[in-house]
Structures are given as structure tokens and as C-alpha cells.
Amino acid sequence: MPEILKPDANSSEKKVLARAVKILAEGGVIAYPTETFYGLGADATNDKAIEKIFSVKGRDFRNPISLIICKADEINPLVKLIPDPAHKLMAAFWPGALTIIFSASDIISPMLTAGTGKIGLRVSSHPLAQAVAQKLKKPLTATSANLSGAPECSTASEVIKQIGDKLDAILDWGKTHGDKTSTIVDVTVDPPIILREGAISRQAIKKYIG
Secondary structure, three states, X not given: OOEEEOOOOXXXXXXXXXXXXXXXXXXXXXXXXXXXXXXXXXXXXXXXXXXXXXXXXXXXXXXXXXXXXXXXXXXXXXXXXXXXXXXXXXXXXXXXXXXXXXXXXXXXXXXXXXXXXXXEEEEOOOHHHHHHHHHHOOOEEOEEOOOOOOOOOOOHHHHHHHHHHHOOEEEOOOOOOOOOOOEXXXXXXXXXEEEEOOOOOHHHHHHHHO
């Protein structure tokens, strides 16, 4: 069973967060809450940790994995360029449930891009997801904490039921909103393409990029 991390009489939020970051820094994989569903977190600069994500999910290496960063200005080393529509979307919807697909820089592992040369990035509006990314000081993987093809998980107990025996730890912060996934917009093409409509509507996206 994974280590269950949550604040209680014996562990402050600060201690719990420190433990989660230590596990990540050592190459472990954790589940953590986001503003949509629980995500699978690993150090996105550690190839062995990335491999563990695919193993946990039973996922094909041809499927890319998106990342969470702490704040928008951390994007520069990770992408080749930031097109004007991306600036507009970032200003309007970050932090929030918007994953933007960019041309990946050379420091991004090909395992994350599935050989496409593209990487999905988002700044989460969930305070814990933000805190983990901030303390880790590295991009955090953000794929959903579930088996490939299975329903997304909005509680720690759902995560445990599906993949608990494969994880190092779960940050149990209660139920997430869990109604819709993040919206995905590809800005590597002109005009940008909405690949998936989720928590942010198509109409809201079009308001900013036409």
C-alpha cells in the first residue's frame, strides 16, 4: 500500500508537503489533487520516474504526458517559443484548468512528448498542486491518476482502488471537483486548435483567441 499523506494531529501540512517532495526528489511517484481530478506526480526531469508513470497507468509510450509548473514564468526553458495566442490564454486562464500544447524545448524528455516534439503545460489553481511544484522546483507530471482507459479519480480512495499498490504515496486532500478534465489547446499551429473541451468552455477560449 502507498504511504497516505494528509495533515492530522501528528503531521502539519508543511511536514506532509515536505515528505511528498522528498519522495518525488528520490524518483518516486505520488498521486495528488488538482482542480479537476487526482494526478500522478513524478519529477519530469527524471527519466526513470517518468517510466514509472507509464508502468503505473499501464500506458502506451505513444501517449504524451503533460506537466504542471508553479507559475507562468517557469515556462521559458521548457518551450521553443510562446506564440501570441498562448500569451493571451495564459493571462486569461492560468492558474486554472487549461493545458496548452507548445513546441517542446530540447530539455524535455521524448518520453513526455511521445516523439511529437510537443509538450502540454498548465499552472494548476489547486493550492496543493502549486505548492508541490514550487517545493520540488522542477516540472511535475500531471497525467490523471488512473489506469489507462479507466475513469478519472476524484478521491484518494478511488486512486487506491485502481492503482494504490503501484504508488509510493498519495496526498489525500479530500474530494476534488472531479466533474470535467482540463481543456487542451494546441498553440503550435495557426490558428490554435482546441483538442479537448473540458472545464473551460470552447466559447471562453474563442473569446480570447478567436
